[in-house]
């Protein structure tokens with residue numbers, strides 16, 4: 029089967045606060061790929077994800093969307109890319125003054141210039157998909173963390189992204205709320221959504237991911253299928269790291 | 282007793298027309314302050330460093346110089362000079378009301394810039410990031426996500442600013458604006474009854490403050506974000 033590259037980063041370099049946080053990172057996502065970013069705190073996972081939708085403009089390297097290079101300096105190319113590359117944040121980042129439904133429809137109206145009715149209709153569909161049929165008119169302050177994250181997923185999906193970037197989508201959640209978000213992510217995976225996710229949910233993502241990408245100190249040091257990296261007889265940094273997380277969280281890796 | 286109130290009753294029509302000038306002056310300057318303050322606060326936070334510097338200077342100047350001094354400086358200085366420039370002659374630079382509204386508007390504009398800026402900075406930075414991540418331009422994100430929230434949170438301070446500008450408007454008599462206070466003084470000079478008339482003027486200012494603050498409180502309640510614990 030022919031593979032189609034959706035998003036590719038080549039040799040990305042990013043400086044923040046005088047430090048080189050990304051020191052030449054390359055990664056490619058083919059259609060339907062599910063890759064998981066893991067690595068110690070401060071290794072540059074969030075920075076990489078934000079470079080991939082140009083919330084951070086890299087100092088070096090290139091970005092290709094559907095095999096076409098993106099010009100970072102061209103504002104309209106920038107906005108185009110961001111529409112096609114959805115992003116889920118650890119802290120949800122819902123718009124506090126808008127209801128769940130408006131959170132989803134606002135970008136349809138403002139960015140995609142859809143009519144009020146059409147946008148509202150789409151918002152309802154997306155919120156139903158994440159199981160929030162009965163919460164559509166509630167405001168962020170009236171929702172639980174798990175519900176907020178599901179709204180933010182609906183908000184991203186409404187834009188019909190080609191890729192979804194998820195930055196520790198469950199890390200800010202109380203333990204009992206994590207699974208409701210993971211269920212949604214698993215559904216997305218089932219439906220073939222291309223995803224790159226930073227997470228500490230090792231066992232969940234091992235079951236889902238085609239590839240684990242291990243970052244350390246601003247570069248990718250290991251990558252491979254979770255199966256081979258975590259195999260009984262494997263000796264990988266990834267495996268050590270996952271074992272450490274398992275120890276900390278009490279999760280069975 | 283009737284004698285005591287008589288001067289007020291006689292002066293009433295004259296003072297009420299001054300009241301309308303006061304109201305117009307306050308609405309005009311608060312409006313100008315809003316027109317200046319909203320974009321300036323956003324530019325102060327998100328703008329180019331040079332623009333931020335310029336706005337900083339503007340705020341510093343209008344916060345540092347007393348309103349009374351500004352009235353003289355503008356009316357007898359800057360504006361009378363501008364009035365001599367022929368291609369600007371369509372603007373009413375020699376009009377005292379115009380000068381007063383400009384001075385009060387730019388003054389409250391400086392304070393309103395600070396108020397809105399504080400509210401913008403108090404919002405979680407993640408919301409702007411999320412808006413950008415959805416493909417909104419910075420202008421769209423600030424207009425549809427940031428400002429609607431920042432303006433809501435600014436209402437209590439804005440209401441405070443209203444009561445300050447209302448009181449400051451009484452200083453406009455120094456350049457001859459026929460507002461409430463200036464009319465009170467001229468009637469008092471003729472009738473020699475300054476106490477009653479000044480008390481009455483004070484009462485009117487009090488009522489104006491009361492109405493404005495109540496109205497803004499009602500607005501605050503009306504636009505309150507649901508689920509938010511806000512006083």
Ligand SMILES: Nc1ncnc2c1ncn2[C@@H]1O[C@H](COP(=O)(O)OP(=O)(O)OP(=O)(O)O)[C@@H](O)[C@H]1O
Nearest residue numbers: 044045046049067068069070071072073074075076
């Ligand atoms: N705005 C910033 N200014 C300066 N330094 C920054 C900034 N943001 C991140 N950094 C630094 O860049 C490095 C990488 O940060 P990043 O958030 O990408 O790591 P991470 O892998 O996502 O970590 P975590 O697992 O804690 O989320 C860290 O050393 C961090 O201190």
Ligand SMILES: [Mg+2]
Nearest residue numbers: 073074075195
């Ligand atoms: Mg991170």
